[in-house]
Amino acid sequence: MATPSQLLVGLPQQWQLGLLALLPVLLVSSYYLLLASRSSWRRGSGSASARLPPGPWQVPVLGNLHLLGPLPHQNLRDLARRHGPVTLLRLGTVPTLVVSSAEAAREVMKEHDVDCCSRPASPGPRRLSYDLKDVAFAPYDEYWREMRKLLVVELLSMRRVKAAWYAREQQVDRLVANLSRAAPAPVELNEHIFGLADGIVGTVAFGNIYGTERFARRERFQHVLDEAMDMMASFSAEDFFPNAAGRLVDRLMGLVTRRERIFGELDAFFETVIDQHMDPARAVPDNGGDLVDVLIGLWKGHRGTLRFTRDHVKAIILDTFLGGIDTSSVTILWAMSELIRNPRVLRKAQDEVRAAVGSDKARVEPDDVPGLPYLRMVVKETLRLHPPATLLLPRGTTRDVRICGYDVPARTRVFVNAWAIGRDPASWADAEVFDPDRFEASEVDYNGAHFELVPFGAGRRICPGLAMGETNVTFTPANLLYCFDWAVPEGMAPEDVSMEETGRLTFHRKAPLVLVPTRFRQQ
Template identity: 55%
Template sequence: MALEDYVPRQWQVLATTLLLAMLLLPLLSMLLVAAARASPNSTGTRNKLPPHPPGLPILGNLHQMGALPHRSLWEMAQRHGPVMMLRLGTVPMLVVSSAGAARDVLKTHDADCCSRPDTPGTRRLSYQHNDVAFSPYSEQWRERRKLLVVEFLSKRRIQATWYARETEVGKLVSGLAVASMNGQEPVCLEDHVFGYMDGIVGTVAFGNMYGTEHFAHKEHFHHVIDEAMVVRSSFSAEDYFPNTLGRLVDRLTGVASLREMVFKEFDAFFEMMLGQAKPDNAGCVGLIDVLIRLMKEQQQGSFTVSRDVVKGLLTNTFIGAVDTGAVTIIWAMAELVRNPHVLNKVQNEIRTMVGNRERVQQDDVAKLKYLKMVVMETLRLHPALPLLVPRETMRHITVSGYDVPAKTRILVNAWAIGRDPTNWENPEEFIPERFKGEEDVNFNRAQFEFLPFGAGRRMCPGIDMGLATTEFTLANLLYCFDWELPEGLRSEDMSMEEAGGLTIHKKTRLLLVPTRYKCGSAS
């Protein structure tokens, strides 16, 4: 068996880092001790730094992050407080785990800490920071974000692309209906839902040609997306040791070569799409058509829509939309099956509203108040990104009375905030009714005890599209089928363990038995 079967890859990398750094230990220790001491700020007084848990020489607190960092950091916050300063390698990292501290970061000092850290992996996969999600703050970033929102994520575009959701949900229902003909045979819901999400995002991004013969290599691209998610979330020594040591470790462990391989496969696929897209064609116009037109016009606002900008935005579209949407749908279905009284209540609401029609339609969704509560409760318990994408301070700020120097990375633990007992009664229980009266919550008006999409300038721009797709999909799954666990498995025994990196999946696959609801018909 391979070494990976016995020792997790993260610990292999950390061990290699430690061994390679042994010769530098005396020098590094002196430097780190000096850096840890409180330094004078611009007024000449000493900084009041947040609590900082003790760490190891060289590694700092890296070894304490664990396989599920959001849980490890939450446990550390129980001992050291909701505002902690860690040292990950040579990098200072502020970890925020309370609504009040999150407000300081995401609202009070939003303009001072809305940048992103410049790390090798994100730099390469974003085409030298030509994307929206991972690029440092700049005027060009503002223009790219505006472009992505207007041309892909706006309410106008959501309305214009409902046909894609309706088409793909028809395929989803048909596939599950065929599977349900096998009696009590369970189906793996992930296999159906991830393909469905890919179909929606692909059609909106690339128009009607997505799924045609032009995309014969689409299955391979799915594999590349999976690998890109691994690269985004995996440990890279150079992220925490931005020097020769970090580069050497990444080369020895294969992290650098995997990153380069994924980049080249992404790039080859995007080059193929750019070569085959026809912006002036009739029919559905995708995001790529708009971007090609703007690229030919050269200027959009104050920045050039270059080929790398087009690829960077397409990368965000697939990595950001497919995985997070599918993960939320799977967690929602898992919680509903574990809580049959909630499942019955939401199905009754949907079926009463829809009547005997074939499927749930677009106009029905806005009227399904309890369904919206179910989605919100799912996002509270299972935010797709439990740790918001790291920020970096551009200037000295204060958080909960503590001083935070410039060039400090900031992690907001949205998962911990969503389960904080000071904000939520019985926080570990799935109770959609806690959102009664807030079904029409405006996520753009940040509520800092509930941050599934973040807040401030770096708030997820895909909120409206994500919610529209999630609610529409769940409504049809719950209307068209009755759902049961496989024979012999009780709801209280169902595993809800987590796995993953950047996004958090259900560790064990969700196997359910669908039975076609008699008032619907297979499409």
Template identity: 65%
Template sequence: MAVPAAPVLDCSLPQQWQLTTLLVLVVPMLFLLLATRSGRKARRLHLPPGPPRLPILGNLHQLGALPHQSLRVLARRHGPAMLLRLGSVPTLVVSSAEAAREVMKARDVDCCSRPDTPGARRLSYGHKDVAFAPYSEYWREMRKLFVVEFLSARRVEASRYAREAEVEKLIGRLSRAAGTPVFLEDHIFALMDGVIGTVAFGNIYGTEQFAHRQHFHDVLDEAMSAKAGFSAEDYYPNAVGRLVDRLTGAAARRERVFRDLDAFFDVIIDQHLDPSRAAPEKGPDLIDAFVALMRERRHRQQGVGFTRDNIKGLLSNVFTASVDTSSVTMVWAMAELIRRPAMLRKVQEEIRAAVGDDKERVQADDMPKLRYLKMVVKETLRLHPAVPLLLPRETLRHVGICGYDVPARTRILVNAWAIGRDPASWEDPEEFDPGRFERNKQDDVGFNGTHFELVPFGAGRRMCPGMALGVATTEFTLANLLYCFDWALPEGMAPEDVSMEEAGGLTVHKKTPLVLVPTRQDTHKSASSAS
């Protein structure tokens, strides 16, 4: 009799369990293998040196409240071309003139894009601007358009009326406050806002008819704060970063600021589209030019399209990149001068000798004669660049910088603040000394992107296109402040008591507001006080 075979016990797992087990065992092994290969590849690359990193954070914990200062300290230990990992983002920090020359000149074509960060993306209408847009054909055409319509030498000269009108108002406000302490930054910010607003929106911007101005100031402050504030997605550009921004409220704040800014721009554009609008007294303003271009492109359907969002993206650059930067430069210049009474007298004597005693204020034609004033502005930009880390760049492809390998999509920070204080380029670099440009035969050292020891506006393709307008307004305003008024500190305060501590994010302000007492010069008492 045949013995029946013993039943075979089926110990196999259900099919889905087998698949899960396979994934649990194999996937980590694959990740380990990829990481090992990636590590071997990284070891084969000659990467720039850098400080040790923490898991997950990388070097984020080393940035501090003032990253440009913290990064200079790290660069002194690790070199002028230093590689960090900020969260999950590889970041090259350059802190010398030679390293900056390689990034912004020798390898500029490989290092001229912008990283895609959520704040800049949203507030520029999906990178429909110039400052934050990645390098592309669109960016090249928009930059050309932006310069022609707003920032060319012709346009800067044409906007002279706005500078003169706003300086007249500033002199009037300070004349009425003469003898009492004033918060200088508030007055200068109002001037810059008026200059840029008038050029962009027309003469109505400075009148009571423009009912939206104060609301726009508040929205603009929020926009600047949102761009400069911490966003997890800036450093973890993935689902994790987006989730953290939602949980912390950063994403909701960005959206709220965007809606407010968008509503304001819509009102202004609609006003310019209104066929019953009166013709501007001083000719078409910036939005008129953009609206005309929008209609022309829509009609002809040629080149890169130009819509309301393009106008709004460019307008966001006009205000966030112009008003704040020039304002802080003027405040730093006045703070440095008030701490050095002899230097303050020297620049005032130059201005008053060149202009004479019979004028109410400095005229544009007087500016070429004010050589020492121009050195004061240049020295201020060296020690106090308004955007100390410039705007971040991103490599388009693998590139060699200072003999090191820098992979594609590496973020690049140019520490203009550290470069301006580098003892390899400057004698007594921490000392405010405008005369250095004349005494040390450095008078030809300028900030136009050809001298890399002085790069407050950057250089190369991504150099700030608003340099000419910003410098013209800064020099003209300072000349009038120093010509029309004598300046003193509040009673009981000595020059050495003026704090030069920094604070801020994207732009760096004085931590302690500058409070000064203006006194109108006797020779100008009869000058009119504009409202």
């Protein structure tokens, strides 16, 4: 029989201490909650003969929570190999369905999308999104539908994607200049790539002032954003024990205090930015303004059924930064990692870029990008093996559904393991091998129509920023390949580049990516 400390081995240290200290309280409260939820499951399943999905044995209090380590997408893939691609877990007291195949993902995100596309309540996202006034974490209802329509039409349409080219070109020029000054010494690409993504999103959101010394609080804002991202992805006892005991653990562990501090700092920053944009003395930019200007226009002029408020402006700004920086940066770094480890693919992609762009340009231009089909295959293959949100964002069932022949009751949390689906041998030959050529004769894409490749999700909850993200993660590597030759530091071989993962909401490289750039001069 395992001891309580052994059962907690997969959890962070602060969780272990809190749960052990409150074990008696959790035992009692969770026991009654478990009885109630089991009764609810039996009622929701319609009969005692309901066919529930298979899953591993559960332990008292934790359920299956102890089976999740620092890389839960890998743990869940291993469980799927033993129990099948539709697996039922109980994380704490919360019933959780994990789908790990293209067929199961299709049923969740297409066949039963309307019944599986809500969001489970979570105290961290609720607080930081101004009581779910954003799009990413809001539950599925009429409010969410109108908010998403506003977001897509006003902020993420192809018109807006094209209008943001000035920011991409500006930040890529800065990146190329910085790398040129550093070459041929080894450089840590992480800092450069995250700085580029932050610069693009920040310039689109706040205007050109974001990249200047006049934006005095940029570094502090970046630090608080990092904390907010960490908070969104952190373990919260209330997420898995939605009762008084769970809330008590969060409070005693300082999670509630930290959440309020982060919210307060973000809110103060957003208030300052909005006040600056509403200053009558401020000159409106020639291009019609930045993201904040557009959001303020929606706030002041919207006449739909949705009451768009000042808090909506702040929630959407936060969504834009949290969704736009990490995901793009992580994808670019994984792409460069895979390219450097695969010299044949690197040469093929580099030859394509340089042949398409020619020898008379300082860098890749926006009009050159459509002529780079192999580079797009590289991006697709990177997203297959390294989707930044490995489990996507959790979904929740709003009514009883049947997934791959199994009965799944309402109020079940649903995880789509995009990482496992992208490596499923049933869908992919040589599934663990980085080979962009596999897409040469394949129509599979990540636009939500092909469920063996779902890095952006699918259905109603597909990432609304897909077009914006796709453009960023293609244009930047194109310029890195056009402007520089790349090598590993002296004493290393390409296969020595570590591919270990770390992270929470997005999973990135555990070790910094250190490469040697050499400025390429066209003949």
